[in-house]
Amino acid sequence: MARLTNIDHPLVGVAPIVPEDERDHWNNFAAEQNPLWYQESIENEGYTERTAQELLALTVPFTYFYDTENGYHPTPVSRLGEVPSYFQSYPIGRPFGLPLMLTNVDPRTSSKQTGDVYHIAKVSRSPTLGFTRINIDDERSIPGCQMVQPIFDGPDTRADDRRMVAVVLIQIPWLEFLRNILFEGEDGINVVVESACPRSDEDDKQRLEPAEQNIVTYLISGTDAVMVGEADLHDPKYDAFAVSDVFVDFGIYRSQVPEGTCLPRMTVYVYPTAELQESLKTDNAVIYTSVVVLAFVFTTLVFLFFDYSVGKRQRTVMERIMKQDRIVSDVFPTAIRDRLYEKQAKNMVTGDADMLDDDGPLGLSEDFARNPTTNGSAPLADLFPSVTVIFADLVGFTAWSSAREPHHVFILLETIYGAFDQLAYRHGVFKVETVGDCYVAVVGLPEPRADHAAVACRFARECQKKMKDVILKLELTLGPDTSDLELRTGIHR
Numbered sequence: 001m002a003r004l005t006n007i008d009h010p011l012v013g014v015a016p017i018v019p020e021d022e023r024d025h026w027n028n029f030a031a032e033q034n035p036l037w038y039q040e041s042i043e044n045e046g047y048t049e050r051t052a053q054e055l056l057a058l059t060v061p062f063t064y065f066y067d068t069e070n071g072y073h074p075t076p077v078s079r080l081g082e083v084p085s086y087f088q089s090y091p092i093g094r095p096f097g098l099p100l101m102l103t104n105v106d107p108r109t110s111s112k113q114t115g116d117v118y119h120i121a122k123v124s125r126s127p128t129l130g131f132t133r134i135n136i137d138d139e140r141s142i143p144g145c146q147m148v149q150p151i152f153d154g155p156d157t158r159a160d161d162r163r164m165v166a167v168v169l170i171q172i173p174w175l176e177f178l179r180n181i182l183f184e185g186e187d188g189i190n191v192v193v194e195s196a197c198p199r200s201d202e203d204d205k206q207r208l209e210p211a212e213q214n215i216v217t218y219l220i221s222g223t224d225a226v227m228v229g230e231a232d233l234h235d236p237k238y239d240a241f242a243v244s245d246v247f248v249d250f251g252i253y254r255s256q257v258p259e260g261t262c263l264p265r266m267t268v269y270v271y272p273t274a275e276l277q278e279s280l281k282t283d284n285a286v287i288y289t290s291v292v293v294l295a296f297v298f299t300t301l302v303f304l305f306f307d308y309s310v311g312k313r314q315r316t317v318m319e320r321i322m323k324q325d326r327i328v329s330d331v332f333p334t335a336i337r338d339r340l341y342e343k344q345a346k347n348m349v350t351g352d353a354d355m356l357d358d359d360g361p362l363g364l365s366e367d368f369a370r371n372p373t374t375n376g377s378a379p380l381a382d383l384f385p386s387v388t389v390i391f392a393d394l395v396g397f398t399a400w401s402s403a404r405e406p407h408h409v410f411i412l413l414e415t416i417y418g419a420f421d422q423l424a425y426r427h428g429v430f431k432v433e434t435v436g437d438c439y440v441a442v443v444g445l446p447e448p449r450a451d452h453a454a455v456a457c458r459f460a461r462e463c464q465k466k467m468k469d470v471i472l473k474l475e476l477t478l479g480p481d482t483s484d485l486e487l488r489t490g491i492h493r
Contacts (some may be wrong), residue, residue, distance in 0.1 A: 014166060015169060124161075127149045130145070144172055175226075188220075191217070191219075193247075194268075215231055216230050222431045233335075234273075237273070333480050386444065388456035397485060401437075412482070428455065429443050
């Protein structure tokens, strides 16, 4: 007999639970409804293999049950108590090739797995899922999922006085769950469905298969899915990328169900495949890494260049500061130099642009250092009432210098004035200037002192002595008439 199951649709059946004392009443009701449902199913489903009369002729009275252990032959009813009897299904027919109207197949005994799910649904009072097989022809079957939805005689299903009056049984191939999950072009995902209980076939006469057969592997490719095999066939090298979740776990105790009932616990594992890995290969990581490295190198180079530029500028500024400080120190006394720096620093704080100059950090250019009045500011002038001025010039210098080379003149003046500078530093004498062969100095400024006259005299006397010592040494290089030169000093108080 040809199978009537259409695996393109879930197989849905209704099994009212008929008490033992209502079997005759149920038999009469089913016999009345049988022809109407057959004809309606033929018209709605386009079923053409048999007419309603032929299907009706295959139906047996409710007083018989199909012997599931001996080829589904009708046998007289011998069961006591309530019986869940298949009544109607969509599509018309069932996996045994028999019409469902009054076929009197007890789902509790037709398949142990179905019986287990039935008992669990009754105890848990909630929808229950189980692992089963769905026939696709006389020789082949595929793994599937069966769900039992209990129906009670009232809305409060948790109340103790509520009685389960029927069950809705649904069988769906696992493939139907896995189709249309991904988009087109997203290929290469292995899904492994694992049941914690041994699976039993619908026609296996309650024979349990080996436990390892409860594992099925599927391959999802885009919107379609195919079964790879009835074992865990994923690539072990992708174990580290597995994602799993418990699909079914009812959390009830074995003492709540009949002895021998398997409490199903199904787990779904998802693994990538080599095809998925290949499709996700990209050079973007290398590109992004290269961009980051180049950006880092560029930033480092910019920072190094900036550091070099800042360091170079700081060195240049420092050199100019030192040069400026030497110039100012050479031209002005320490007190005057410090006052100049103070004044320029104050101008920088107050923003006096006229007093600032780009030639130095304190606005002191070389020109300003030599002539402070060139910037338009008032000169630094103080009154010193008690000072002594010293004048010293070389007697006979004009005649001597006219007979000498310029560098000889320079050697003479540089040596003499250098010796005088050392004496001035030792005695605290301030050198004002040198004009030709005239050396001008002052005592009593910029630091006032009471003994300025005495210091000036000591300084003048020591200059006379130093002059004689220097002339004797220079006579060997500048000529014998060099000893004719004498120093003439004058003191004004």
